[in-house]
Amino acid sequence: MTERSPSLSAEQGRSAVLASALLRGALAAGLGLGSVAVLVAVLWISSPAPDSGPGEAFHAAAGIWLLAHGAELIRTDTLTGAPAPVGLTPLLLAALPVWLVHRAARDVLEPEEGRGAPSPGSAFALVTGGYLLVGAAVALYVRGASLSVRPWSLLLPGVLVVAGAAAAGVWTAAGRPLGPPPSWAPVRLHEAMARSRFARRAEVVGRSAAAGAAVLLGGGALVVAVALVWHAAPVQTSFLGLSGDWAGRWAVLLLALALVPNAAVWGAAYGLGPGFALGTASAVGPIAFTGHPAVPEFPLLAALPDQGPGTPVNWAAGAVPVVAALTVAWFTVRRAAPAHGEREEAWTLRETALTTALGAAGCGICTALLAAAAGGRLGTRALAEFGPVWWLTGAAAVAWTVVIGVPSALLLRAWRLRGRTGAEDAAGEETEADAEAKQPEPADAKKPKKQKKQKKAEKAEKAEKAEKAEKAAKAEKAEKAGEPEKARKGKKSKTSEPVAPVPAPGGGRDDDEDFEPYDFLPTDPWHARTTEAPQAPENGPAGPSEEAPGVPDAPDTAS
Numbered sequence: 001m002t003e004r005s006p007s008l009s010a011e012q013g014r015s016a017v018l019a020s021a022l023l024r025g026a027l028a029a030g031l032g033l034g035s036v037a038v039l040v041a042v043l044w045i046s047s048p049a050p051d052s053g054p055g056e057a058f059h060a061a062a063g064i065w066l067l068a069h070g071a072e073l074i075r076t077d078t079l080t081g082a083p084a085p086v087g088l089t090p091l092l093l094a095a096l097p098v099w100l101v102h103r104a105a106r107d108v109l110e111p112e113e114g115r116g117a118p119s120p121g122s123a124f125a126l127v128t129g130g131y132l133l134v135g136a137a138v139a140l141y142v143r144g145a146s147l148s149v150r151p152w153s154l155l156l157p158g159v160l161v162v163a164g165a166a167a168a169g170v171w172t173a174a175g176r177p178l179g180p181p182p183s184w185a186p187v188r189l190h191e192a193m194a195r196s197r198f199a200r201r202a203e204v205v206g207r208s209a210a211a212g213a214a215v216l217l218g219g220g221a222l223v224v225a226v227a228l229v230w231h232a233a234p235v236q237t238s239f240l241g242l243s244g245d246w247a248g249r250w251a252v253l254l255l256a257l258a259l260v261p262n263a264a265v266w267g268a269a270y271g272l273g274p275g276f277a278l279g280t281a282s283a284v285g286p287i288a289f290t291g292h293p294a295v296p297e298f299p300l301l302a303a304l305p306d307q308g309p310g311t312p313v314n315w316a317a318g319a320v321p322v323v324a325a326l327t328v329a330w331f332t333v334r335r336a337a338p339a340h341g342e343r344e345e346a347w348t349l350r351e352t353a354l355t356t357a358l359g360a361a362g363c364g365i366c367t368a369l370l371a372a373a374a375g376g377r378l379g380t381r382a383l384a385e386f387g388p389v390w391w392l393t394g395a396a397a398v399a400w401t402v403v404i405g406v407p408s409a410l411l412l413r414a415w416r417l418r419g420r421t422g423a424e425d426a427a428g429e430e431t432e433a434d435a436e437a438k439q440p441e442p443a444d445a446k447k448p449k450k451q452k453k454q455k456k457a458e459k460a461e462k463a464e465k466a467e468k469a470e471k472a473a474k475a476e477k478a479e480k481a482g483e484p485e486k487a488r489k490g491k492k493s494k495t496s497e498p499v500a501p502v503p504a505p506g507g508g509r510d511d512d513e514d515f516e517p518y519d520f521l522p523t524d525p526w527h528a529r530t531t532e533a534p535q536a537p538e539n540g541p542a543g544p545s546e547e548a549p550g551v552p553d554a555p556d557t558a559s
Helices: 006-046 054-067 091-108 120-141 151-173 187-194 196-230 232-242 246-258 260-272 312-336 340-345 349-374 390-416 422-428 432-437 443-480 485-494
Strands: 073-075 084-086 147-149 276-278 282-284 288-291
Touching: 006 054, 006 091, 006 120, 006 246, 054 073, 054 091, 054 120, 054 147, 091 120, 091 151, 091 246, 091 260, 091 349, 120 151, 147 151, 196 232, 196 260, 196 312, 196 349, 196 390, 232 246, 246 260, 260 276, 260 312, 260 349, 260 390, 312 349, 312 390, 349 390
Parallel strands: none
Antiparallel strands: 073 084, 073 147, 276 282, 282 288
16 A cells, blocks of 8 residues: 555655654653552542542642642632632652653654654644643643632643743754754854854853752752751651641651752752741741741741841851852863863953853852742732742842852862963963964955955066066167167067056055065166177177076067
């Protein structure tokens, strides 16, 4: 059948590839939803006295799965009867759908041998569309349950999270390239991205920013771990008091583990200075713990510092952003000042400082995004604000990393380039831009130089003609003084060419800036340098018999 209808087979093959991409997106959503549903079902089965049936458990699992995408839930089963929003997303739980979508988009563009692959745009659209179809069905399923979803939160940030993960998967499958900027971007940006050094600088900025954000997150986790150990007694009391059976305690433990990344971001915000909010009337920072917090009973919240002004123990959390700034500086200087044998590739001071500042800005952006994802409201009144303020946390991260990172990068650069003299530093510190300038110029760039050489050759030719004209004039005067008629005729034929004017010394440049004076004319007689110099009569003036080499005669046009 393939041999009889090749065009139909190709169309069927392309349709199968597109359907496979759509199915992969739906399958990624199903895997994530199934994982959460299995976990909730196990906890419900292990509970000794569940207060609801399996339908309510699966509704809760669907709501938790939507919460993992950043959607805001509405909890109707409250003590007061008023609906309460739940917008705090467990970041560890959110890592599951993000990874599944990323892997699905990447695998679509890396098919098995013998099977085709769609275009990157088609892969992105189909994987995202298949995933969102399942998400829309789940949102309809939980409608009217005790945990329903707020519709607008499905679009932002729900759809944005799925689309971002799919785009990251497509970019990974393509080799993580830095593609051309959009058409509306400035021309200078297009020219900069066309150079190879732009990609290398962008890679350094990305690596330093990611390293700085990772150090901030790890330092925040360390702050939380120290606080949990410091307040071990109240943490244990809170954990044991939330549930009397082991099934409930396992649920509390799993929820605490899912919120550990959130707590790490909160710890980073605490070390940066802005801290975080515990409701509308309380703020926690290293300087002071003010207000009256309205917090629920939970083990992670039991590790909060004591109320009142901070102590040196609280101020020690400021070491986290310092280490992050030094990390940004180190990752930049590793490429800005290569050690030992590669010192000729060292960047300039300006390039090093600018790249470090850009890495610091990237670190601040990453920190702000994490802070925005780590917080959320848990109610409508006292708990309407819960977590770090994203823009304050991002601004503090930029300030710390720029103020400490840029000077540290310059000092590290000087330390790695120690032992070089000033002359070596000036001569050997060649940037990649200078190296690119030394590359062979294209043919279009060499045209002005060729035109300049051609002008010089034309001027030299004019000067030579002027010299010949002067010789012809002297020959005519000599012929009138007594040379034979034959020589006179020969000379007249030689002087029949148009005579170019002789440029006057210091003038006659015709306002040409590229004018270059030719060498002085030789002082030997003109007939001493001609190959056909006429023989003077016996009673006439005798000329030298030697000929000057290297000067050709004027052509004899008389014959």
